[in-house]
Amino acid sequence: xxxxxxxxxxxxxxxxxxxxxxxxxxxxxxxxxxxxxxxxxxxxxxxxxxxxxxxxxxxxxxxxxxxxxxxxxxxxxxxxxxxxxxxxxxxxxxxxxxxxxxxxxxxxxxxxxxxxxxxxxxxxxxxxxxxxxxxxxxxxxxxxxxxxxxxxxxxxxxxxxxxxxxxxxxxxxxxxxxxxxxxxxxxxxxxxxxxxxxxxxxxxxxxxxxxxxxxxxxxxxxxxxxxxxxxxxxxxxxxxxxxxxxxxxxxxxxxxxxxxxxxxxxxxxxxxxxxxxxxxxxxxxxxxxxxxxxxxxxxxxxxxxxxxxxxxxxxxx
Amino acid sequence: xxxxxxxxxxxxxxxxxxxxxxxxxxxxxxxxxxxxxxxxxxxxxxxxxxxxxxxxxxxxxxxxxxxxxxxxxxxxxxxxxxxxxxxxxxxxxxxxxxxxxxxxxxxxxxxxxxxxxxxxxxxxxxxxxxxxxxxxxxxxxxxxxxxxxxxxxxxxxxxxxxxxxxxxxxxxxxxxxxxxxxxxxxxxxxxxxxxxxxxxxxxxxxxxxxxxxxxxxxxxxxxxxxxxxxxxxxxxxxxxxxxxxxxxxxxxxxxxxxx
Ligand SMILES: Cc1cc2nc3c(=O)[nH]c(=O)nc-3n(C[C@H](O)[C@H](O)[C@H](O)COP(=O)(O)OP(=O)(O)OC[C@H]3O[C@@H](n4cnc5c(N)ncnc54)[C@H](O)[C@@H]3O)c2cc1C
Ligand SMILES: Nc1ncnc2c1ncn2[C@@H]1O[C@H](COP(=O)(O)O)[C@@H](O)[C@H]1O
Numbered sequence: 412x413x414x415x416x417x418x419x420x421x422x423x424x425x426x427x428x429x430x431x432x433x434x435x436x437x438x439x440x441x442x443x444x445x446x447x448x449x450x451x452x453x454x455x456x457x458x459x460x461x462x463x464x465x466x467x468x469x470x471x472x473x474x475x476x477x478x479x480x481x482x483x484x485x486x487x488x489x490x491x492x493x494x495x496x497x498x499x500x501x502x503x504x505x506x507x508x509x510x511x512x513x514x515x516x517x518x519x520x521x522x523x524x525x526x527x528x529x530x531x532x533x534x535x536x537x538x539x540x541x542x543x544x545x546x547x548x549x550x551x552x553x554x555x556x557x558x559x560x561x562x563x564x565x566x567x568x569x570x571x572x573x574x575x576x577x578x579x580x581x582x583x584x585x586x587x588x589x590x591x592x593x594x595x596x597x598x599x600x601x602x603x604x605x606x607x608x609x610x611x612x613x614x615x616x617x618x619x620x621x622x623x624x625x626x627x628x629x630x631x632x633x634x635x636x637x638x639x640x641x642x643x644x645x646x647x648x649x650x651x652x653x654x655x656x657x658x659x660x661x662x663x664x665x666x667x668x669x670x671x672x673x674x675x676x677x678x679x680x681x682x683x684x685x686x687x688x689x690x691x692x693x694x695x696x697x698x699x700x701x702x703x704x705x706x707x708x709x710x711x712x713x714x715x716x717x718x719x720x721x722x723x724x725x726x727x728x
Numbered sequence: 729x730x731x732x733x734x735x736x737x738x739x740x741x742x743x744x745x746x747x748x749x750x751x752x753x754x755x756x757x758x759x760x761x762x763x764x765x766x767x768x769x770x771x772x773x774x775x776x777x778x779x780x781x782x783x784x785x786x787x788x789x790x791x792x793x794x795x796x797x798x799x800x801x802x803x804x805x806x807x808x809x810x811x812x813x814x815x816x817x818x819x820x821x822x823x824x825x826x827x828x829x830x831x832x833x834x835x836x837x838x839x840x841x842x843x844x845x846x847x848x849x850x851x852x853x854x855x856x857x858x859x860x861x862x863x864x865x866x867x868x869x870x871x872x873x874x875x876x877x878x879x880x881x882x883x884x885x886x887x888x889x890x891x892x893x894x895x896x897x898x899x900x901x902x903x904x905x906x907x908x909x910x911x912x913x914x915x916x917x918x919x920x921x922x923x924x925x926x927x928x929x930x931x932x933x934x935x936x937x938x939x940x941x942x943x944x945x946x947x948x949x950x951x952x953x954x955x956x957x958x959x960x961x962x963x964x965x966x967x968x969x970x971x972x973x974x975x976x977x978x979x980x981x982x983x984x985x986x987x
Contacts, residue, residue, distance in 0.1 A: 479868065479870075479886065479893065479895055480858060480868055480870070481861075481862075481868060484862070504889065505846075505854065505871060505887075505888075505889075506888075508853065508854050508855055508858075509854070509855070509857075509858040509868075509870060510858075511855065512823070512827075512853075512854075512855035512856075512857075512858035512859045512862070513858050513859070513861070513862040513868075515823075515824055515855075515859065515949065516824070516827065516859050516862040516863055517862065519824075519949075520824075520949055521822065521824055521948065521949020521950035522823065522824065522855065522949065522950070523950055524852075524853045524854070524855065525852070525853075534953060538958075539852075540745045540850075542958055543744070543745065543957065543958055544747060544955050544956065544957055544958060545955065545956050545958055546747075546952055546954070546955040547952070547953045547954045547955070548950055548951065548952045548953060549950065549951060549953060550949060550950050551948070551949060551950060551951045552824070552948070552949040552950075553949060585865050588866070588867035588868070588897050588898070588901075589867045589868050589869055589895050589896070589897045589901075590895065590896055590897065591893050591894070591895050592883075592894040592895065592896055593893065593894040594888075594891070594893050594894075595891045595892050595893070595894070596890045596891040597890065597891035597892070598890040598891060604889070610986070634981075634986070634987070645908075646908075652873075652887065652906075652908055653887075653888075653889060653890065653891070658847075658849060658852075659766065659846075659847070659906065659907045666986070667981075667984075667986055677741055677742060678741065681849075681852075688984060688986075689964075690977065690980070690981075692973070692977070696966070696968075701964075701966055702961075703961060703964075704964040704966065705964040705965070706964055706965050706966075706967075706977065706980045707964060707965070707966040707967070708966075708967055708968075708969055708973040708974075708976065708977055709966060709967070709968045709969060709973075710968065710969025710973040711969065714969060714971075714973065714974070715969055715973040715974045715977065716974070717974070718972075718973065718974025718975060719973075719974035719975075719977045719978050719981075720974075721974070722974055722975055722977075722978035723978055723981070723987050726978065726982065726987055727987075
């Protein structure tokens, strides 16, 4: 069976859930090989084996972390050159899409972004125009490079004993042009990551003030959910921009999306429309978000949110 | 500091976008075209840098005749001149082909910096800035929420999943901007009048040295096999809160086996 490369997205060695999803997907298409770039492989090793990597390429040069995007594309291009894989799968994160972009130019290959499924012949399913159309598309030139959205494939273990190959890279000068001087974390800790979460609870302008986001956080915590926000809420400084859902924020596709005090503007919908189940709480029965919902409550969020949170906590016993 | 801003005309966000049955490309004729919203921030950032450091701002657009409307808007905001790559052979170009054509056109314009939006609202690929950096060999400074220029050094705050990275490079550099970076200005009446007299260069494939075999539907790296409009969503259950809205919602979540 042909080799399918999966670029490992990880945080200090811990593979993100999307990596395990891509390994699972790659198994249905060929023989998965993980490509691990950066420090911390020892931490990642067990999970990559558990999810069926037949082989792991490890590029651990210290220099790789000091520059953005270009080095990872160079590593991948080098491996594609020697291994001639059937395809390259990359997580559809902002960074993943940029790596795919540079790789596509290096290989003169087509690239499909934001696939929600990949089938025989590497035909990709995409959901475009805010979910208005489903499209089947494919790469028609070079090695298929496909970025796949988180939450597209349920991750399933299939333990393997991967062979390991160290990749030594000598970065080109071009790859070292944009140097990272500092990395700053503004993350609100503890909760699942927005794009990977099974459940997302988002708050909008209806919250009225930063401190009222505590209501959303409590509601989210009762469900083990990630917290999102509309642009109105992030622009007002009530919640960090990293948590913005929509056109210019994150695209999420969880099992359950709950919009609280969000009107459902088209730019917001573009980032959450493909969620499996959608719930809204809004006091305006005309709010466009209600066109999307499976279940909606017309009411004051300051009444409804504490009540539902209490109910959920009570059911946990 | 001479700056090129890549601006794309896209269908109005508020209009329904359609795929054409004939060649499975976005039907751009039947819908109102507007400047890609994110590119307004790119134009604004270029104008601010020009105001602070001097130099010229050139707009670069690849698109059908109609895209000239969007070029006019950028000029009326205050850009100095524009280059429009327009040729029937470009129809159906995907990202790989578009980045090739834009890189060729960039080669005809003297510049230190290229500024783009992070994403177009129709394609939503977010790949053109990185592709242009790869093609031109310029430094990639993408997802900028802040840009600072000091001589030939450009420093940005790159928006990340967890916060931001401070990234620095020497010109020439390709910068893409997120919408938190500034508040785009509206064209003034004076600006609109002045725009009519600003230089606009039109480039065909031959003018820009673009090989026809690398662009258009046949020169693209991807193809659409089939598409289907999504069936309209079935209406959900909507309840009015009468003191028990939270209870009803919890019951719904339980019925879905979520709690
Ligand atoms: C280029 C561009 C990009 C954009 N990108 C994004 C994006 O990525 N993400 C995004 O979200 N938006 C984006 N927007 C903005 C978008 O157009 C809307 O302005 C925004 O989504 C509105 O946020 P909101 O729903 O929180 O606020 P509003 O539209 O003001 O809605 C607030 C809602 O809260 C309800 N409400 C108020 N009080 C209560 C209460 N006590 N109880 C219950 N309900 C209450 C109101 O009825 C109302 O429906 C973008 C816009 C542009 C131009
Ligand atoms: N045809 C085009 N002409 C000029 N600029 C473009 C074109 N297509 C894309 N761009 C630029 O590239 C950015 C990212 O687009 P995309 O990668 O398609 O999401 C846009 O915000 C524009 O600045």
